[in-house]
Amino acid sequence: xxxxxxxxxxxxxxxxxxxxxxxxxxxxxxxxxxxxxxxxxxxxxxxxxxxxxxxxxxxxxxxxxxxxxxxxxxxxxxxxxxxxxxxxxxxxxxxxxxxxxxxxxxxxxxxxxxxxxxxxxxxxxxxxxxxxxxxxxxxxxxxxxxxxxxxxxxxxxxxxxxxxxxxxxxxxxxxxxxxxxxxxxxxxxxxxxxxxxx
Numbered sequence: 021x022x023x024x025x026x027x028x029x030x031x032x033x034x035x036x037x038x039x040x041x042x043x044x045x046x047x048x049x050x051x052x053x054x055x056x057x058x059x060x061x062x063x064x065x066x067x068x069x070x071x072x073x074x075x076x077x078x079x080x081x082x083x084x085x086x087x088x089x090x091x092x093x094x095x096x097x098x099x100x101x102x103x104x105x106x107x108x109x110x111x112x113x114x115x116x117x118x119x120x121x122x123x124x125x126x127x128x129x130x131x132x133x134x135x136x137x138x139x140x141x142x143x144x145x146x147x148x149x150x151x152x153x154x155x156x157x158x159x160x161x162x163x164x165x166x167x168x169x170x171x172x173x174x175x176x177x178x179x180x181x182x183x184x185x186x187x188x189x190x191x192x193x194x195x196x197x198x199x200x201x202x203x204x205x206x207x208x209x210x211x212x213x214x215x216x217x218x
Contacts, residue, residue: 047198059077088116147168189202
């Protein structure tokens, strides 16, 4: 009696997670090329229902948000009858992503430009600040620069405090790509020019 046996290699579902992960901030994880090419029966999930996992079949990345500090298991899986497989990693989330906050907006005495100030007391691994400025439409903010957290301040040389009042927001950026939520919009205390809502 002879029997033909076909041996297949299970789907590669490996992924890597940064050594330091912050809670309450989206984390983008790159999945394997083989998983990204699959058309069905693949996904990413967690052992904790409070972990938000966003993955679209055919995508090269998954976005995961851990709600609080703690230890979690993240699993990439394939439920195909032939190449079914899974790959898991345990992730320790030790710190929360701090809230971005503008301490004050002042005027630079030499240039007359606005100066945005923030606290430099942030956890290790968060080294940059993304600065956004309100455009012509109300509450429509556009990124104008990314600078080091350690700078503690940013002079917006495109502004002129004597001519126009501007509003700003900042966002913290970690080395692993995670970002905080944007800060509340901060504005100087003197007259705000009205802006048309679109």
